[in-house]
Amino acid sequence: MRNFDEQTITDAVLERVGHAENPRIRQISEAVVRHLHAMVREIRPTQAEWEFAIDFLTRTGKMCDDKRQEFILLSDTLGVSMLVDAINHGSGPGATESTVLGPFYVEGPPELEAGADISPGMEGEPLIVTGTVAAPDGRPLADAIVDVWHSDDDGHYDVQKGGGADAPAMRARFRTDSAGRFHFWTIKPAAYPIPDDGTVGDMLKAQGRHPWRPAHVHFMIEAPGFRKLVTHVFVAGDPYLDSDAVFGVKDSLIREFMPHPAGQAPDGRQVDRGYSHLHYDFGLKPL
């Protein structure tokens, strides 16, 4: 096979990738080639634009390390992550909706006791988070793993400030009690721009888009026999709820972070200044 033109090159590549033994790899390869070629035929890139694309992807890869995942940001900001989420995680009655994982989850968070403060000594408004984990029929799920992570008062995650795996803050793992409950203390997260000093930031600027995400707390919840839930709870009233840079907001995931004056908190603790309270009841989908 030789002498390909703008039309025949696609069939030639499809013939070639059709040799994949694994049917799923064959299917994915064929779809990638067809859509990629259709995109190129529509865009009709100049040689210089093709070189720009190669360089953009290369720089995106080079920005990635154990604390930064620029390709996830690219997937998020192009709506691909939420599309993959929609394909995989249709919710249902009694099951909490999911949203993007985002680039800031760190494997192996510290497992803490119920009621622990995951942001000790940090500036910001105290926040108590209480919640339950249940099956769709309301049966509480004991010993479920609840991973939480969020940004600080300035909108930064620990990994953006040199912490993370080494010095975790605003991230931890809890387990539900026999009634499916968990709770912990932290500080109230702020809205923040996704990291925009890289290729994704360049793209957003060129597209006339802001990089902001509404304030939220991430949750990843697992229990045997149920699908892992990856989601956030968003702060009601945030100005970016309708223009989240990564398209992750769902109404069912927005909650009031209720302000309370100093005094006795729901867990009995005496708090000497004003604090907020977030409560969310999560439902997991059976496998």
Added chain:
Amino acid sequence: MRNFDEQTITDAVLERVGHAENPRIRQISEAVVRHLHAMVREIRPTQAEWEFAIDFLTRTGKMCDDKRQEFILLSDTLGVSMLVDAINHGSGPGATESTVLGPFYVEGPPELEAGADISPGMEGEPLIVTGTVAAPDGRPLADAIVDVWHSDDDGHYDVQKGGGADAPAMRARFRTDSAGRFHFWTIKPAAYPIPDDGTVGDMLKAQGRHPWRPAHVHFMIEAPGFRKLVTHVFVAGDPYLDSDAVFGVKDSLIREFMPHPAGQAPDGRQVDRGYSHLHYDFGLKPL
């Protein structure tokens, strides 16, 4: 905008990227989003497959350095480079056909005198390359820049052996004389597998494809008032002419590398062993 599902997410992202001021960036962004989302909707990746794709792209970027360009290899092996070439470089009467640049060109090759040996002391069969550069009407182009580069007898480029910008071999720049002619000595290149120890190699294996390219010499030719020509000349009879891993072969670019016994070569030089002779007459397209 919130609560996106598998269908509405695409319109939401299109609305967002539609804010691009530059119309070309808007057009490209919209096409990328539409085709990328259509691809994801067809493939319906699991979360694990999405994670694999993110990791694949990340590793592809991390393999790139000043001597290795894995994203160009990916573009080449998916037929994208030849598609972009076909879109941009339709040839015409008297104009040489183009083909992929490939990942092994190095900026700023050493400029040598006509007749120089660009592979002194290297093992392999001596090869004299002679050629002309002309306008489509046959008018010879004097002082055209002719960049050449190729693999050695084992199928490796200098950059794969630690050379390249620092220690160039099998690569140089010549200028045509007043009759549009150039010539140089080197060694006959061999067929070779594209570098297959990275993500592209993994992909080719999974797709049941071999990584081989038929033996060839690269040419990049420039003259004022004409389009830059990027092409190869392939060795006639090579077993991979019909299955080039990057889809780059065109019949008009295949030539006999004619074997000659020891004796006087076309440039008058006395050669003490057998050598080959490649001749090609290039035609440039006016701007």
